[in-house]
Amino acid sequence: MRPQLMVLAALCCGSTLGITQPLDGEWRLNNPGRAIHLPARVPGGVYSDLQSGGLLNDTLYRFNDEEYRWVAYENWTYTTTFNVSQNMLQKRHLVIVFHGVDTVADILLNDQMLGSTDNMFVRYQFPVKNLLRASGNVLKVELASPTVSAAARYREQARRYVVPPPCVDEAYHGECHVNFLRKMQASFAWDWGPAFPSVGVWRSVELLSYDGANLRDVTVRYTEVNKNISMDFDYLLETGTGEGQIEGKLVASLVYNDTTVFTSERNHTIKLNSNETEHHASHHLSFQDDIELWYPNGLGKQKMYNMSFQFISNNGTEKIQIHTRYGFVTHKLIEEPVDEKDVTKGTTFHIRTNGLDYFHKGVNWIPANILPERASDEKTLRSLLQAVRDAHMNIVRVWGGGLYESDLFYDLADEYGITVWQDFMFACSMYPVGAEFLASVRAEVSQQVRRLQSHPSVAVWAGNNENEGALRDNWYGTGSDFQLYKKDYVTLYVDTIMKSVQATDGTRDFVVSSPSNGWKTVKEGYVAENPGDVLYGDIHYYNYDINGWDSTRYSVPRFSSEYGFQSYPSLGSLQEVAEPSDLVFSSKFVSHRQHHPSGNDEIVQQVQRNMPFTLNESSVENFASLIFLSQINQAMSIKTETEHYRRSQSLLTAAGQGRTMGAMYWQLNDVWQAPSWSSIEFDGRWKMLHYYAKNFFAPVLLSPYVTSDGSFEVAAISDIDYNETVRLNFDIMVMTYDSFTPLYTEQAATRLVLNKPVISISKNMNNFLSTAGCGSEPTAKCFIYIRPAAFTDIIEEVPDNFLFLGRVPGARRSGLAVSEVAGPNRTASGEDRFSLLLTCDAPALWVWLEAARHLPPGRFSDNGFQLVVRRRRLTYTTAPGAVTTEQLRAALSVTSLGDQLAASSGHSHSLPADVYTV
Known part of the structure; x- marks a missing residue:
């Protein structure tokens, strides 16, 4: 048996018994220039505090994203006063820890500068031993305007050369130069969301005190050969500077169902010096056991163990410990020739988990709220990730323009069996590569990888979203000096991010960009000649000029990690943030909410390709119908495309296309009530698309379609490894639009083969419809309905399916x-x-x-x-x-x-x- 490299889940932040004082809770928010002084909350943000204080109304109402833009152009100060116990003051080290400041800020304690922040993804720590007193300590966070700060950094860089893009598209109604700040890139607006350039202390603050060393976190490496388990732990210990040494012992234990699998300890000595405040300690152990593995949703159970780590000083006065739940798993990115005899046909691209190859069924994730402080709400995260699980998905891509999600997000992904494709937070821009920027990125990557490395759900790291394609295809004018921008690109994503990831986590693969050509991108100097090559890596595919209901219009990639079509949210959603006069197609509100250039016209055109709709721009009823029809079009288009990808798992054309092993549509969730690509609305209600996803991602699916040569086929797709002698019976019914009685019914049966769609029906479509009695205009009269026969105990429920053959005619009211x-x-x-x-x-x-x-x-x-x-x-x-x-x-x-x-x-x-x- 080959050694397997495995990881374990969710190690939380280090905690020391009896020496941590939270500084969360009620603070004060001040802006003297506007005479604003009001209570605030930490964790929190300025927009949330101003709304709670009654100075802002609903931030998402009508045009408030622009009306409230002044907030982002102001400087703000958060202040708290706190006392410190004598027990803490007597400790050798006292440190204030900020787990998230958004973004550019100076930190002061008792009017003394502690330091500055400029990366919302970095944990900042400041020694405060000599500044603290027993009572009345005043801590201030002076936050600079993010929009002004970004513009200043852009201008400074432009003295040397411009790092594009100069701004977002005008349709976004956004702000410029967010690529110069290490903050949520979408906070300056995106084509699916508003600009609320956030400001605040968005994660917890604490006062930490200790005498010897603080145990911050632990990363884990696991190998197994024939039940012989080897585990390696890397402890990150924090100390102050100084001379001498700290002696103690490291203790690791593993428990499953109240049974101790192992407890192991080793002595460790930390030698202090004047330059380092972080120290690493290794701990190796071996044992024999039947470890139960963690599997993605639909492939097996999510077995989780309890693990604890401790650092105990030799004199027994200090014990620092971490508790976590984790699961054993191995993820490996597989890139192998699809044809050993002809390597020009390209290579596979998919994640192998615990030695299993499987189709990746999933979706792209954006932050759950445009305001970061609201993005980790437990009810919202649980609802969204349950919807992912309930739709039979096994993967989400945490998109690179948002956030490294909260610990809770990854805990829930572990619990639900949702693997995570984790982007680093760089998207749709070139980025500066000055020394200070790169140093900040190194800290960001190291901290985030150490925080997330142990989650079994995290399956692959990706350096950025779409920046390889943006560079190669000259999205932002980089063609004027391609070699300069390529050098910067390699410096950031390869020399900085990739090396930092590999130094911290050797248990997963790293791809430089999404999409990319995988190993071929690496071979071509990290910027491929054709980043969208369907024979390698992953692709992002959007085409609004095609008929989305026609499966022959889609390419056959190895892995489709983004694709989508827009729809409007429900009328009820829009009514929550609009006036009645806003709800017509021609209104300023409808135009303002559409951030995708030409998006509203595209929605109408897509609807009219397949449904008999005539637009009336001033009619409320007409717009309400357009909303409904847009959701039909979105659901049907994504259904058609996704089933096409699932059917292509075992396909290999003469040109090498096929072997598709992943489909992650764009996008799961919304940050406001507006047209977007989402399958779930802002308030958590499912759009039609998400109901369709539950069916088109079903473990067993009967998929009808028309081939490019006019054949009618039905493919049986199975994600479950049945005995091939098991057969699924089903009916093919040719229906008309005005009768419950089928014109024609045919019984059929099929085998079910894991990861190999079986073509169970293949007929000439014209002959089939003629036999069925559809007349001279069969596509206008008939459609096909697939109904599985009674299910057996072996085969779980299979959804009905259907195929429309042309533009759908108008239908009568049906007395529903x-x-x-x-x-x-x-x-x-x-x-x-x-x-x-x-x-x-x-x-x-x-x-x-x-x-x-x-x-x-x-x-x-x-x-x-x-x-x-x-x-x-x-x-x-x-x-x-x-x-x-x-x-x-x-x-x-x-x-x-x-x-x-x-x-x-x-x-x-x-x-x-x-x-x-x-």
Whole structure:
């Protein structure tokens, strides 16, 4: 058996028994120039404090992102007063620790300068032994305007040469030069979010005291050969400067189900000197055991152990310890020739976990809130990551323009089996490479990698988002001196970030950029000639000029780590932040909320490619219908593209395309109520796309499609390793738009093979539709519906599927009604589940159920589906006690394509033929 390199989860910050004093809680926020003096919270931020203090209203209301921009152009001061016990004052070392300051600030204690900060991702520590007194200590954080600071740094750099881009696109309504600050890049605006250039003390502050050494964190390396386990721990110990030495012992222990797997200790001596305040200590141990591994969602269980580390002084006066939960796992990025006989066909690209190759089903993650201090809310994080798990996903990409997420985020990812593709926080820009900037980046990378290294969920590191492609393809004018900008690029991402990662964590692979060509990018000097080559690495793919419902328009990459289509959020979401007059297509509000250039026009064009919609720019009803149709288009387009990627797992064309092993659509969540690529709205309600994701990422899927040569095929896709003798039976039904009775039904059966889609049906489409009786215009009359037969104990539930063959005609109102609401019943997970009976008089397309927004968010068992039967039972699940049966019955509404088209046109019956001519 080959040795396996493994990592363990979530080591928290070091803590010393009885010597840490939190400085979180109530502070004061001051801006004398504007006569602002009010209570504040730490962790927190200026926008949040001004809103809590009544000086700002809802920051997301209408145009407040611009109305409140003045906040970012001001300087702000946070102040707190605290006392210190005699026990702490008698300690040899007292240190104030800031776990996150956003961003450019001077720190003062009792009117004495401690130091400065300029990186919100770095933990700053300041020795304060000689400045503290027993009572009345005054700690100040004087924060400079981020927008003014960024502009000043840009101008200073421009004296030598310009580091582009000079600003974000005008459509973003944003601010310039965020690439000169080590802060959340999206806080100056992005094409999916507003500009709220954040300011604040966004993570905890504490006073730390100790005599000898503080245990900050521990990284872990694991190898296993035939149950012989070797573990190596790297302890990071903090000391003050000085002479002499500190003697103690390091203790590590592992516990599973109250049984101690091992306890090991070793003596360690720290030799002090005048230049170093950090010291590393190694600890090696070996043992024999049947370790149970941690697996991603859908591949196995998430086994977690308890581990503790201690540093105990020899005189017994000080014991510093860390407790954590962790899981054993190995992740390896696999890049192997797809054809050993012809290396020009390229190489694979996917993550192998515990020796298993599997299709990566996932999504891209942006911060849960545009204000960093609000981005780690437990309820929000848990809801979002549960939605990832419940949609059968096994990976999220933490995108490089946001945040290194909170410890809670990674703890939940560990718990739910969600692997993490972790970008470093650099996105869509060139960056300066001055000595101070690079030193700050080294500290950032080292601290963040040490913090995250032990989580089993973290699977791969990536240096940046899209900067390789931006450089090579001259997005920002770098072609004027390509070699200069390439040198800077290599200096930052290779010489600084990659080397820092490799020095800190030898358990995972590092890719320089996303997307990249993997090893081929490295071979070509870290900037590939064609960064989007589908035969290598990963790709990002967006094309709004194609018909997103046509699978033949998509390429066949090794790994698609970004792709997407926009939709509007629900009307209810927009109503929360708009005036009634805002909710028409031609309004300033609708234009302002769309930050993607030409995005609103693109949405309309995409809708009209496949559905009979006529835009009325001044109609409220018409805009409401456009919102609904935009969510249909988004769900259908991402469904089509994702199923295409899943079907391509075992494909290998003559040109080398295929072997696709990953699909992560853009994006999971929203930071405000606006058009975006998200599948979940800002308040946590699922868009149609997320309901579709639950189906198109199902462990077993029957996927119908039309090939480029006009064949109709059905592929059976399985993420589960069934015995190949197991067969799945299903019906292929050719339906018309006005009858519950299929024109034609054919029974079929298929094998299920792990990671190898099986083409179970292949027919000439024209002949098939002719046999079915679809007439002279088959694509206007018919669509195909796939219904799995009764499930066995072996095969878990398989979703229905469908295929539209052309532009969908207008449909009649179908008499949809929720005719019965029963329950609730308490589920095993403690939620309330209601039973619903849905009835209709005629087939209904894209049936959409909603619960009124005054209720807490819940989820339906299915939504956005095609209703081809008169009665269908569904469930609605929500928090325990959140709603009564009567309240839910009164709050439910249901609509469909036919209802919306009739409403948008002012008709209550089917639309005129010329509206939906195919």
